[in-house]
Amino acid sequence: MSFDSPKANRAFAEKNGFEFPLLSDESRELALAYGACAQDDAKYPARLTFVIGPDGLVEHSIETKNPAGQAQELLDLLD
Amino acid sequence: MDYDADGDLDILSGSYTGEIYLFERGEAGEYLAGQYLMNAEGTPLGTGTSVTPEALDMDADGDLDLVIGTRTSGVFVVTNEGSRSTPSWASEPTRLLTAKGEKIEGSNAHHADWDGDGLRDLIVGSESGGVRWHRNLGANNAPSYGVAATLVEARDYEERKESEGPSGPGSRTKVHVTDWNGDGRMDLLVGDVQWLYETLSPLTEAEVARKAALQPAHDTARDAYWAELEVRNSYVGKPGGIPEEVLARCAAAREKLDTWAAQMHEFERKKSHIHGWVWLYLRKSQAGQSAAGQVEASALVRRPVDHEEFGPTKLELFATPLQQDASVIRVRARLTIEDGWHTYKTVPAASGYVPMQPSLDLPAGVEVIRGWQCASKGFPDPSGEAGTWFLDQAEFTCELRLLAETDEEVGVQLEFQVCDDKLCLPPRTLSLSLGRVVGKIDSPGLRLAKVDAMLPRFVTRWIPSKGSSIMPPGKTAPAFSLTDDQGVQRSSSDFVGQRYILWFYPKASTPG
Numbered sequence: 001m002s003f004d005s006p007k008a009n010r011a012f013a014e015k016n017g018f019e020f021p022l023l024s025d026e027s028r029e030l031a032l033a034y035g036a037c038a039q040d041d042a043k044y045p046a047r048l049t050f051v052i053g054p055d056g057l058v059e060h061s062i063e064t065k066n067p068a069g070q071a072q073e074l075l076d077l078l079d
Numbered sequence: 080m081d082y083d084a085d086g087d088l089d090i091l092s093g094s095y096t097g098e099i100y101l102f103e104r105g106e107a108g109e110y111l112a113g114q115y116l117m118n119a120e121g122t123p124l125g126t127g128t129s130v131t132p133e134a135l136d137m138d139a140d141g142d143l144d145l146v147i148g149t150r151t152s153g154v155f156v157v158t159n160e161g162s163r164s165t166p167s168w169a170s171e172p173t174r175l176l177t178a179k180g181e182k183i184e185g186s187n188a189h190h191a192d193w194d195g196d197g198l199r200d201l202i203v204g205s206e207s208g209g210v211r212w213h214r215n216l217g218a219n220n221a222p223s224y225g226v227a228a229t230l231v232e233a234r235d236y237e238e239r240k241e242s243e244g245p246s247g248p249g250s251r252t253k254v255h256v257t258d259w260n261g262d263g264r265m266d267l268l269v270g271d272v273q274w275l276y277e278t279l280s281p282l283t284e285a286e287v288a289r290k291a292a293l294q295p296a297h298d299t300a301r302d303a304y305w306a307e308l309e310v311r312n313s314y315v316g317k318p319g320g321i322p323e324e325v326l327a328r329c330a331a332a333r334e335k336l337d338t339w340a341a342q343m344h345e346f347e348r349k350k351s352h353i354h355g356w357v358w359l360y361l362r363k364s365q366a367g368q369s370a371a372g373q374v375e376a377s378a379l380v381r382r383p384v385d386h387e388e389f390g391p392t393k394l395e396l397f398a399t400p401l402q403q404d405a406s407v408i409r410v411r412a413r414l415t416i417e418d419g420w421h422t423y424k425t426v427p428a429a430s431g432y433v434p435m436q437p438s439l440d441l442p443a444g445v446e447v448i449r450g451w452q453c454a455s456k457g458f459p460d461p462s463g464e465a466g467t468w469f470l471d472q473a474e475f476t477c478e479l480r481l482l483a484e485t486d487e488e489v490g491v492q493l494e495f496q497v498c499d500d501k502l503c504l505p506p507r508t509l510s511l512s513l514g515r516v517v518g519k520i521d522s523p524g525l526r527l528a529k530v531d532a533m534l535p536r537f538v539t540r541w542i543p544s545k546g547s548s549i550m551p552p553g554k555t556a557p558a559f560s561l562t563d564d565q566g567v568q569r570s571s572s573d574f575v576g577q578r579y580i581l582w583f584y585p586k587a588s589t590p591g
Contacts, residue, residue, distance in 0.1 A: 021564060033559075
């Protein structure tokens with residue numbers, strides 16, 4: 001999820017071989033709803049990760065401090 | 080500020096052209112006519128354009144020096160070679176550099192203790208917008224500036240309409256640090272300049288016709304001026320310079336063009352207005368919470384781990400784990416000395432005075448990785464003896480590595496002698512403690528027992544007063560329908576009954 005265009009996200013995904021979809025929130029609407037930015041003209045969203053449960057409620061709300069180690073931490077959390 | 084220590088408040092003002100004005104108070108409290116500040120050679124102080132002065136004692140000699148920010152030339156200090164009540168300004172301004180020798184830039188330069196460590200840091204505005212700061216790595220009487228770190232991002236230029244208003248601070252920022260809301264935390268005031276546009280109603284048919292009628296005459300005048308300009312420029316750099324009559328012809332052509340241009344300007348439909356706003360950035364009150372996408376500054380508000388007083392002196396001990404490696408502790412011993420007293424940095428041979436000397440009492444399990452260093456300036460003994468004095472404060476730093484838990488405390492001693500101009504107190508050794516080295520709960524790391532007591536009383540992030548809040552657990556996840564990188568529409572409804580992850584990242588094709 002970022003403010004990039006679908007095209008920029010496609011390049012990013014192809015370069016890194018991501019197997020998950022990258023969504024474009026160009027209007028900042030979702031980032032505003034999640035508190036990942038404060039204004040609709042924000043340049044970038046904050047590095048945040050949300051885990052949403054099957055019931056549609058936010059399960060975890062994580063501020064990423066260490067992007068490189070986050071994936072493992074997240075897996076540990078979800079085990 | 081009180082320029083001449085006569086008990087009333089005068090005004091020092093910068094100017095666009097670069098001179099610094101003094102407006103002194105008269106007998107009845109009125110302001111007298113402004114006058115330029117002159118240097119020792121009798122010429123106005125000059126460092127650059129769009130200058131902003133701050134009066135501050137930069138070399139601990141008891142008078143006020145000037146710290147001057149400029150539009151793009153850098154930050155300068157003009158040393159006061161006179162006294163507090165009768166300033167006399169050095170002929171040559173001194174450029175301020177970082178400890179690494181890089182030029183410090185600032186459209187204004189303001190000193191304040193930004194990180195609460197007792198040292199005045201340097202906070203600077205910028206011609207292109209935003210706010211940065213340089214941490215003071217030295218001492219108050221001998222500052223040494225770290226590299227610039229951003230407090231408020233410079234924003235890209237954006238053409239906005241008058242009706243839309245500003246979306247954030249503009250350029251040519253001027254910054255001031257103050258506790259605006261009285262919560263004990265330092266806040267930022269940021270002044271700016273920016274232009275907003277207004278579109279006037281479209282030209283009427285009559286106006287369009289009048290514009291079209293004027294256009295040929297305007298264009299002829301413009302071409303004539305350009306032709307004269309070309310002739311004028313052809314003389315540049317040639318012996319004899321530009322002939323008077325060529326200059327006169329060029330000026331006359333310009334005047335003619337200006338008359339037509341002024342008439343044509345009436346038809347311009349886009350009108351710009353210049354504005355200056357003051358923006359308030361409040362320091363956020365609670366650690367641990369954060370707002371998104373905003374300014375970030377790590378600002379430790381440090382309290383001493385241990386302290387002791389002796390006569391006119393106070394010794395404080397600070398300890399901070401290094402961010403990169405928490406087992407490395409930077410220790411700072413600071414002796415504050417009352418006015419009129421001094422301690423010795425160096426002593427004349429065979430004088431019997433005792434120089435200031437820190438030492439460590441380390442149990443097994445702690446090693447020194449960088450020995451004591453002194454960041455404070457020594458002033459020559461005014462009586463002409465060979466020694467040097469510490470005035471106001473003296474600071475020593477060292478770095479320790481924690482290797483294992485200890486049963487005994489990590490001790491720091493400071494031996495010194497404090498004197499005034501009549502007597503010396505007996506030499507004294509003060510002993511302070513950093514506490515034992517203990518293990519960390521839930522992790523293999525080590526820490527100093529007393530250091531955690533002071534950490535972390537700190538702020539991690541800064542936000543404009545508007546603020547925002549991150550969606551907490553337990554709330555209903557906001558619905559979405561967005562396009563993915565393959566052009567496929569993805570909605571939250573696709574994931575009903577499933578667990579999914581939403582990851583916000585700053586920008587595609589950047590690490591992390």
